[in-house]
Amino acid sequence: MSNSNSSKLTLIPVMIAFFTMGFVDLVGAVSNNMQEDFGLSDSAANFFPSLVFFWFLIFSVPTGMLMNKIGRKKTVLLSIIITTLAVFLPLFDSFMPTKESQLWLMYISFSLLGIGNAIMQTSINPLVTMLVKGHLASTLTFGQFVKAIASFIAPLIAAWGATTTAPIFGLSWRILFLLFFVVGMIATLWLGMTSIEEEPIEGKASGFVDC
Known part of the structure; x- marks a missing residue:
């Protein structure tokens, strides 16, 4: 297989990663459902979107150093794993004994969603830059298009889950x-099984004091 074809195949899991980056927009899609369910x-209810994006302030600089x-x-x-855990936790809120504990589970979930997204936003573009030698701008633009698909379908899926007459596993909008x-x-x-040879990172990441 040529290096060009290998590079294109490597980009497939990276594009799926862009899709997971769009998970962060589900916060707006489910805010109304949460407000109704929890009586907020x-x-x-408006605090949840703020909670998600607050983590960009905290984790953007450390992510560069970690990378x-x-x-x-x-x-x-790592960002995908944290994001996946974030959307996994709400599936268990029905096992929580009180509405308050269910609400705290959602706080934890949305915090992890913000942390995962902050790490993703900081690290995925450098990964694409390393993989794509030409057509970088178009590749990044396509990645944002893939992300937008997740953002677009999130409210549609939530609305379908909340209104369907045969809710799957009783999840309603949590589907x-x-x-x-x-x-x-x-x-x-x-992505974990995809072999990617990384070029050594030159220089030193900026720390908090530098920023």
Whole structure:
């Protein structure tokens, strides 16, 4: 197999990683459902999107430092694992004894979703840059298109789950988390099994003081 074809095949799991990056937009898709289920006020419901994006402030700089130590692929893989765990936790909220404990589970889930997405946003572009020698701009643009697909279908799946007359496993709108969990597992396994030879990272990542 030529290097060109091998590179194109390597990009497939990376594009699935871009899809998992779009999981973060499910927060807006399920906020109304959560507000109704948990009896939240408008301000409490609006806190969830803020909770997700707060983690960009905390983890963007450490991710650059981590990427220098463990490599681009492992950093992206870590972000997918955290994101997959984030969409896995809400599937178990029915086992929590109280509404308050269920709500705290969602807080943890959305925090992990924000952490995973912050790591992903910081590390996936350098990985693509390393894999693609030409057509970098178009490849990154296509990756954002793939991400947008996840953002687009999230509210559709949540609405379907909430209104269907035959809810799967009684999950209702939480069926969105189950479907995204399956995709996350596929992305984790596929990228983990994909061999990527990384070029040594030159220089030193900027730390907090430098930034």
